[in-house]
Amino acid sequence: CSAHAMELPEHHPVEWFSRLLEAFDALSGEGGGQEALEAWIAESPGGLDGDVVVPTDGRGAPDNRGSPLLVACELDMPCAVRALLSRGADVNYRHPAPHANCPLLRCAEAGLDECLGAVLEAEGLDAGVVTHEYKLVLGQNIPQYEAGGRTALLLAIESNRLQAVKLLLQDTSRAAVLLAAQDSFGRSPLAAAFEHAAMKGPSSAAGAEGAAPGAALETAISIARVVCDFAARDFEEACRELMPKKEVAVAGWRARNVELRRRFLATSHAQREVAVQEGLLAVAERYSSAGLRLHPEVYMPEFPGDALRLPEGLLATGPGTEAPPSLLEPVPGVFHFPFLTKDFCSMIFEELEHYESTARDRPDLGLPLRIRHDGNFGSLQDCGFEPVLRAVEAVFCPLVRRLMPEKGECHVYHAFLTRNWPEREENATFKTHCDKSDLTFNICLQASDDLAGSTVGFYTSPSEDGVVPTEALRSHTLIHEVGHAVMHDGSAWHKTDSIIQGTRASLILWARLTGVPCPACGASTE
Structure with a gap:
């Protein structure tokens, strides 16, 4: 592997990314692939924690995949995650893009349970890390505003990831931190769990009460039970107190989206104003005053x-005025x-x-x-x-x-x-x-x-x-x-x-x- 690596053009992004994936694949095989990963870390431009950037077709910005650890998590390759962490990879790495993804949040949201387990075992993990607010552009330029202030637990709850919720709450000290954290709207994980379950259930319209619960609703109810257990709350009592009707839960979700859009626009406007003033100062000093x-x-x-x-x-x-x-x-x-x-x-x-x-x-x-x-x-x-x-x-x-x-x-x-x-x-x-x-x-x-x-x-x-x-x-x-x-x-x-x-x-x-x-x-x- 090392001999082959030395023949590659220096800092060739596509080749480096391909070699990283090959090393990850080798780690999952019988040979172990440790040498391939060691060679990649030693010879790649960014090393163990540098961003892996892949050029596009020239029409857009280069695609920053994040650190090797985040790439391994995204690809759901637990062997690669463990190998990178054992070599000192930064478990708290945050992507430089507005979404600021990190291994813990990504694994919890996507339900990458084996990778999540490896990340949770890493020394120095910041279990209380929260999401940033940002705008995601979907197909046909439809904007979606993602809420900030959400922990890995809240992401797992909202994504209906039962096993991820259990993994996150296994450690007593970590569970205490996650259960006490509220999102940017002041919702506790317990309240969010019951609201999420309500949204998965049938509406209160006539005839809907008799509908059989679907798999998604059953999972959401199980998540609420798990959160109640770790929060030392009686499930039935918490259900009566916190479970809204589906229509109320949906209305709350919509109201939060409206508020997220307002927040995003206000924040982006303030950031833009700062950039504008800095630009105008440059024009005044280096263009206008410079002659x-x-x-x-x-x-x-x-x-x-x-x-x-x-x-x-x-x-x-005035009267009578003609054009x-x-x-x-x-x-x-x-x-x-x-x-x-x-x-x-x-x-x-x-x-x-x-x-x-x-x-x-x-x-x-x-x-x-x-x-x-x-x-x-x-x-x-x-x-x-x-x-x-x-x-x-x-x-x-x-x-x-x-x-x-x-x-x-x-x-x-x-x-x-x-x-x-x-x-x-x-x-x-x-x-x-x-x-x-x-x-x-x-x-x-x-x-x-x-x-x-x-x-x-x-x-x-x-x-x-x-x-x-x-x-x-x-x-x-x-x-x-x-x-x-x-x-x-x-x-x-x-x-x-x-x-x-x-x-x-x-x-x-x-x-x-x-x-x-x-x-x-x-x-x-x-």
Whole structure:
């Protein structure tokens, strides 16, 4: 094994991972495989406790499988778990990802009983370790929020792992710690066990009482009995006190999920704000004050008078006021009009691309750069371009009051640069969509002389909610002009058409209506 290992390319992640699995397999065989594991530990880049990282196909981040011990637990290989622990592997290792998985929690939740038994015997084990709160993205981008503050015992209870519950409670001192621990909602393991059993049972609807209990319910009841035994509680008495109706248990579970989402959004918002402020400080010190701006005039909180091309009388109000002829409303709620001069649009576009290239080419500056894909440079407000948002807001807010009086006041909160060219990978996959905004402003900054395509289609909303409109419902096709702006409701269905030749770039700004709490986290928008 050692001779073969020396022939491998140094730090070759796929080969190291394959060799680790081979060593694990050998440990389970008659030969023991101890030499293969020793060679892997001695020669691998991370050693005994380093993260095992496997490259992906290039489209995503490398796959960090965690420490060798966590990998062995995930694969349910108790021989490998014991071998690694006997060599001093860190039994309390936490994965660096937001879920922060560790051997104890993973084995308890997944019911990996032999591996769990080996982990519980390890010297120095922190039996009271708890989960972190994090968001798990399921198929079709469906989010699932996982609760923090859960011990291995609570995970085993909620996963219906009877044998894992017994193993965790075998040691008296460990059982005392686990039984006394409450989750982040203040639930004890005993209360959680009965609530879990209630959710596995039939509803209280008529006729349900006679239904035979299923295997899952029987296991859940057995778990509740075991927890009662170790907690020195009479099962029947605890059942009368703690067993809710199924509907109540389900309602409690749903309420916790709502609270978890609120917590996650509040925490992630606070973390994002810290990162934003650090980024803005870097922009101020290492870009703006360092004289790296290409067009300083772009950063004025109001557009210069000679940069505006607004039609005369566009902002006029009062009885009898008519809209100027250059203000177009091709479909209700979609407005198209001249806004900025071509020269000023060029300066904005050049400044944005100059900042982007500076941030890319000078990573030592630590400038924030939000690139979603090749054509989209986003979150401009976090990259020092807040004055541009305020300058747009100063013009568009009066327009909203005049053209969409039912909307009230608005605040421009997000901006990004989108660019389109024929070779762009996303060119053929633009989808009909609505924006995540109350109002959207689209300003064409650049278009080559040979531009063909890259128009924007607007659609009539289907009569049925949740249905994406087809081409049969296209009501208008917008042809972009440099310096012209489009203002529309964020809920308006629209799609960027494929570009045939040339290039086009637009500054997209999103606004929210003020005075309306954020529907996600409840924060004020004042």
